[in-house]
Amino acid sequence: MKRRVKVTIEDFAPLRENLNNPEELALYEAANGHTYDAEIEHDGYAVIDLPDGDYIELAPGEYQIMIEEWTKAGTIGALTLETKSDPADDKALLYRLVDASGAETEPPRSLSKQVVELLGKTWFGKK
Known part of the structure; x- marks a missing residue:
């Protein structure tokens, strides 16, 4: 791939x-x-x-x-969660919420890729 x-x-x-x-x-x-x-x-x-x-x-x-453009990660109610690689930190991802018109409702926040992976395993991992 x-x-x-x-x-x-x-x-x-x-x-x-x-x-x-x-x-x-x-x-x-x-x-x-x-x-x-x-x-x-x-x-x-x-x-x-x-x-x-x-x-x-x-x-x-x-x-x-690397995810170079904002990419849809899911929806939260009427809002869309978008993500992309953090240009300031190769080991982090930016996340933001946008409304149906594409306007940011929450500014981008940076999270470590390792934190995102650990949260995913904790919440959705199978034993």
């Missing part, structure tokens, strides 16, 4: 240990901080085809899934 991801490698030491080719390591360094379309594998790894014909493979902690 293709998803929009941002490369967020914080520690290059494990990559330096596993990659023997400096040119391959340079691909990861150049991609870091940039957003790409990636194929997310069943094991959580992301494969990014780079523009020059090369590719990189990222472990789950080396990228963040």
